[in-house]
Amino acid sequence: MDLGLAGATAVVTGGSKGMGLAIARTLAEEGARVAVMARDQGPLDAAAESLLAAGSPDAIGISVDMNDADSIAAAFAEVAARWGSLNSLVHTIGPGDGYFEDMTDADWDSAFGLGTMSGVRSIRAALPSLRQADWARIVTFAAHSIQRQNPRIVAYTASKAALTSITKNLSKSLAKDGILVNCVCPGTIVTSSFTENLKDILAADGLDASNPVDVMTWIDDNFHQPCDLGRAGLPEEIASITTYLASRRNGYVTGATVNVDGGSDFV
Template sequence: MDLGLGGARAVVTGGSKGMGLAIAETLGAEGARVAVMARGVEALESAAHRIRAAGAPEVLALSVDMASADSIAAGYAAVGEAWGSLNVLIHTVGPGAGPFEELDDADWHAAFDLGTMSAVRSVRAALPMLRAADWGRIVTLSAHSIQRQSPRLVAYTASKAALSSFTKNLSKSLGPEGILVNCVCPGTIVTASFTEILKEVLAADGFDSADPHDVMAWVERTYGHPCDIGRAGLPEEIASATVYLASRRNGYVTGATVNVDGGSDFI
């Protein structure tokens, strides 16, 4: 299936690792020009190499602190200087986690800066370029925890719920302009950082943090959150759904919140 992304110009925030990188590589494989925004220069350079190898005709690797309004503005200014217009904005950035008792006001502000305001600032900066293009798409990545709560994710989930609401509202105002806006809610996804961070925790319970079936078994045992498929997901599975929604091939899906979670019954 031709997604109509050949020659398109796309920004992926948080595009140097995990799901963001998988999305950027998929866009590159479809022939899009890709700008990735993240903080770490070394990770950006590695990501840019992988995205080019996937087939992207042009890659911009931009060091941007998504918690800083000035840094975000500078990043999009660089995109504007290079390309002038933009077809796709995919926003994948999210905050850290923690239970309520461990979070002070600064932690809550940080969660909303990364989980919500980074998307608001990105859309604000990208919108003139999206309007200058002949077609435009915005996709944000929220989380299935907005529908299935976890006490350890209280500020994270609150910020992602706000992001989902912002995204759906944005679809209403931009739909008449032909800019389609959707939200993807990933379930438990086995990324390299997930595997590394939880390696010892899962190992202590006899599970392998790199095995999607083990990961889901641990999630079900620890949090009571199973999924129908019986395994955790992979970054490329998030990328497939996200890139379709961000593509020209998608001509009629907007305002949707799409669960990509292996099948879960939300209460």
């Protein structure tokens, strides 16, 4: 299927690793020019090289402090200077986590700064370039925890619920501009950082944190949140639906909150 991305321009925040990099690579394979944004320049440079190798005609890694409005504005100004218009913005940034009793006011501020305001600031900075394009799409990232609560990630979930609401609202206000706006809610996804952070914890239970079936076994045992497919997901499975939503081929899906969680009780 031709997604209409050949020669298109796209920004993926959080695009130097994990789901963000998988999305950026899929966009590159479809022929899009891709800018990835994150904090550390080294991984960004490596990501840009991999995107060129995947087929992108142009790729760049831009170091951004997603807690800083001026840094975000400067990054999108660089994109505008390089390409002029922007077809797709995919915003994948998320905060850390913690239990309610352990969260200070500063922790809550940080969670909403990364989980909500980084999205607000990125979309605001990108809108002039998106409006310059013949077609434009915005995809934000929440999490299925906004529907399936987990006490361990209370501030993370609250910040993502706020971003989901903003996304729905923007789908209405930007419809007149022909800009389609959607939100993807991943379930448990086995990224390299997930495996690295939890490998010892799962190993204590005789499980492999890189194995999607073992990961879902651990999730079910500890949080009682199984999925119908019986396994965790992979970054590439998030990338495929996200790339469609961010593409010209998507001509009629807007205002949607799309669960990609292997099957749950929520719609």
